[in-house]
Each structure stands twice: as structure tokens, then as C-alpha cells.
Amino acid sequence: MTGPRQRATIYDLAKAAKTSSSTVSLVMSGRWQDYRIRPETAERVLAAAGRLGYTANLKARSLRLKRSGLAGMIVPHYRNRFFAGLTEHFEIEARRRGLCPIVVSTQRDPATELSSVASLVAHEVEFLFVAGVRDPRAANRLCREASIPSINIDLPGTEAPSAISDNRAAAEEMTRELIAKLPGRSDFDFLFFGGDALDNSTIERMEGVRRAFAGAGLPVRDDAFNYCGYRPPEIAEALKAEFARRDGRMPDAIFANGITALEGLFLAVPGVGLGELSHKAIACYDWDPFAGNLPMNIIFARQDVEGLIAAGFRLLDDEENFQVGRNPTVRVKAGIRHGRSA
Template sequence: MVSDSSSKRLTIYDLARLAETSPSTVSAVLNGTWQRRRISKKLASKILSLAQAEGYSANMQARALRSERSGIIGMILPLYDNRYFSSIAQHFESEARRRGLFAIVSCTNRDPKQECEAARMMLAYRVECLVCTGATDPDTIAQMCAESGVQSINLDLPGSKAPSVISNNREGARQLTHAILNRLVEEKRSDDPVLFIGGRDEDHNTRERIAGFKQAREEVGLVTAEENILPCDYAADKAQTALERYMLKRSTPPSAMFVNSTISLEGIVRGLQLNGYYLDDIIFGCFDWDPLAAAFHPRLMMVRQNVIEMIDRVFELIDTPPQDPHLLIEVQPEIMGV
């Protein structure tokens, strides 16, 4: 490693001087097109070993500028801090890496303005594709991408201007609800009501989950009272107060609850603990997955969305872009702890 004392980094021009050849030849060798350009094997290996020895690393900005390919793929994400979104980020990254792409992920706090701003930044950095995860307003972003000629894909929440990959929320909710109801039967409490709590009723996923919940109950001959459906938003505090308000009318907590995310579960559990209720007898079904929570509670069943398959589907869409922007791919989640 000769690394100049000058902090300037090596360019193909430096390598060309060192190898006594031309920059274009160095470029061809380093980006693998040298056979097509009929560079001799001898010169090629000379340049390669030189580059190695000197620790050359290509300036991606220059490459991107000239080749019109940034090598970057972007994702916007609501939050990192739950197992679902963080594993989405993680798999997205490693899958991108496997394909020689550099993944950049931006966290937008479920805020449409931040989503737009992040998308604008990503487009400025000339991402080759933008994956829009759990966006509150996916269509605006899809529109921005389309105007820049950049492919976009929706993940977790569907949109109408770009293909979408989501979980089969209805079927997952149906299965989770059946699991809850079976557990009630096993424990001879089949007449007790089940409370659905958490999520937003404007949001596609919540609506589907409510539909699955009702459908499962219908399938065993139960009708669902609207008062037992509480889409009070996701936040822990909202869920906690919603439950407290619900319980004003009754003296005991519901024997079973369908909780629409771990963050809602957090509020609910905290509220019940604070009020001195014994938790272990309550049957929880949570449409989300957190192994630490699952370890703590014996009657907690969880839906684990199939992140690996979802990310695979996303990259398949990237490889062969579909014609239909309404394309909706639903991936089956798994019920844990039944």
C-alpha cells in the first residue's frame, strides 16, 4: 500500500499513470468490460493487481453520473422500532446487497410530509427504484416516482398507482380469530366476548383484519357487536385509554382480545397491570410478532408476517416490472403460539 501522503484518493487516471496505460483501459478493466474491449489478459491483470495493492475504490458519484445508474435502491419506512419493520429493513438491505445494489432506508414516522420529503431526497440521489413501506399516502409518492421515470412498489399497505405487496390481512386475521375462539372453547369460556382493539379504520390493513375477525366469528355462528370493535389508532396510549373507557361499563377485562399491533398491546398490558388485573388468564391474539413478548405471556398468540417472502416478491417485481399498477400480491402470514 503506497497510499500517497496527499489525502486525495486514487482515480483511474492515477492508476493509468502507474500502469503506463490509458484511463479508458483502466476503466474497462475495473468494470469488467475488458474482454469486450479486447484488452490483453496480461495488461488486465497488471491493472487489477495494481488497483488491489493501492486500495483503489471507484468514485460512485462519477460512475453514477456517467452511466445513469446510481446503484442505489431506496425504501421509506414508518419506523424501525418494531420487529416487523426492522426485519423488513434488514431483509431489504441484505437482498439488495446480494444484487449488487446499495440500499438506503429512510424513516418517516407515518407523516405524509416526511414521506414526500424523503422520496424527494431519494429521487435526487437517483435511486433506481423506491419501495414505499406502510405509507400513509403511497399514491402521491408513486406519482412523484413516475414523473421521474423511477419504478416504485408499495409494501405492507397497498396503493393504486404502483404494484403492491402486502400480507393477506383478512385471512391472517381470520386464522388468528379462530385460534382465539378455539382457545376459549378449550378453556370452557366460549360464551365470553372478544374485543378487537387497535389500528385505524381508515387504513386498509385494519379494515381487512376487522373483516377477517368478523368472518371467523360468523363461521362459528357468532355475531359481532360493533361496540366490541375499537380501532383506536396504533399508539400505546390510545389503546390504553380506549380499553379503560371500554371497561368502565364492566368490572372485569375481556377474556380475550384481538390486538392489532404490538404497540397497542403495550398500552393494553400496561393499563391492565396498573389497574391490578391478573394478565395470565387473558387470551391475547396480536396481529404482529415479538418473540420477547411471546416469551412472557403464556396465552399470547401472534401473527408473524412473512417478511422474507414479501421482500422476495418485491424484488421479483423489480426484476420484471408488471404492466398493471393495480397489481396486488398478498402473502400469507403465519400464526405463532397456537
């Protein structure tokens, strides 16, 4: 109690307020009313937070013992099952907590991301989940300046706690299965396509691919990776150029970095080209029920959207995660599915 003010912990507050650490956590997260904690207890905790300079207190919002009742989230779009699923489970959990969810799509535009975060902060959301942006630091800082907790979903960040898919491990497992489909061959043509070279998910999946090749004692060329974005028409044009470079041939093994990348592949090989694809080794880091019923045995990664959102809320509920220097990252395993059996 006599140390530096910024070092006060949730346990210091519990001792000073003569209550439990779990009660302190609920008061400091603004959820004390949901659990029928008495107003005088909440006032005592907040008074202790003020005296001790507790760094994780929620500023005026909590000090007034008022809540906006809003839960915020930004996503890049709703075009695939992954982001749509994240949104759905976020809304379910927010409503379960008695909050009204507000979800904004930003179309992967950094300016739109920041303006959307600023608007949600201005509406005093209780917290913000940040999903699918390239770099979440600016969004996290805007939230921190307003004393609003933020959680990164689907990407790690150094400015807030994060819940992400274990992209590296799943991509490595998928690539091992691709290699197993071409036994005894060390000269097969491989192509990884889609995504952004600066995007963390893409970087981790690429690392997983390289680890699988290295584990099999096989080389993989640098030009086997084509980071051609997320929009199917643009991906299709990039793939047509790839096939032209191969004199019209398709690679022996194909890794689509997302369901929109797989859509781009189908746009690039309409009609009779689909028949040729049925003889190729194909993996897709994503999943959709329709894609799972295609007449070819594709290896899919089905990300655990419910697990990601649940991990995000667990991070949010642990007030110590917002102490200076914490910001942990939780990895959630992705399942591997196969074609019609997905």
C-alpha cells in the same frame, strides 16, 4: 411493430434489438452491467425503446447507461420487529445487488412521507420501496414522474405493484382460535383494538375477524372495534376507558392489532392485572421474541418479512409489471404462533 407506440412490449424490444427478453429486462431496469451485458447490446436495446416509445423505459437514467447505485425505502418507524425486519432484509437484498440502501422513517406523517420520497427521487435512487403508509398513491406518482420504479410493501396500491401480508386470512384463523378457547359460549365479550380505521391492514384484519365470527354463527358488535392508533400510551388510555365502560372488567377475548397495541394493553393493566390477563383469550397480529415468552398463551401472527421483501424484488425485476394497467398485488402468508412456543 405497426401498432400504437404505447403498446410496445418487452418482447417487441427483444425482437427489434435482436436479443432476448431477459436481456431487455436487465437493460431497462439499469442492471445490465451486473450481468456483463455488452455496452453495445444495451445501447441497441435503449435505441429500440426510444424508437418504439416503450412506456417502461427508465428515462434519462437508463438512456445514459448510468446508475446512482442507491436503493431507497421509506418505513413509518423502527419501533417493532416487523418494520425493523423489513428494513434489514431490504438492506441485505439491496447490498446483494451491489446497491447502497437508504432507508428513511416517516413517523406515519403524510407530509414527511412525501418530502422524504421527493428527496430520494432527487438523489436518483434506482427504485423505491414504500412501506407502511396509509395511501401510497402520491409516493408512487412522484416516482413515476421521475421514471423511477416503486414497489408498495405491506399495503396495496393502484399506482404501483404491491407485496402485502395476507392480513385477512391470518386474522380469520387467529379469531377462529380465539373463539375455540371459549367453547359453547355465544355471549362472550370481545374487543379488537389498535390501528387506524382507514388503514388497509386494519380493514383487512377486521374483515377476517368478522368472517370468523360469521363462520361460527356468532354475532360481533360494531363497538367491539376500537381503532385507537399505534402508540402504546394512547392505546393504554383508550383501553382504560374500555374497561371502565365494562365496570372494570376486561373482555373475555382480546385481539391486539399489532405489537404496539399489545404493549398498550400491558400499560393499561400493570401489576396484578397481568394475572387476570393470563385467563383471557388473547391474539396479537404481530410477533416479538419477548412477547412470545410471556406467561400466557397468546396467539401471534408472525409476518414473513423476508418473504415480503423477496416478493417486492421479484415484482421489481419483472419489467412488465410497470406497463400501463398492470400493478399486480402479491399476498404473502403470515404464520400463526402460540405463546412460549413462538
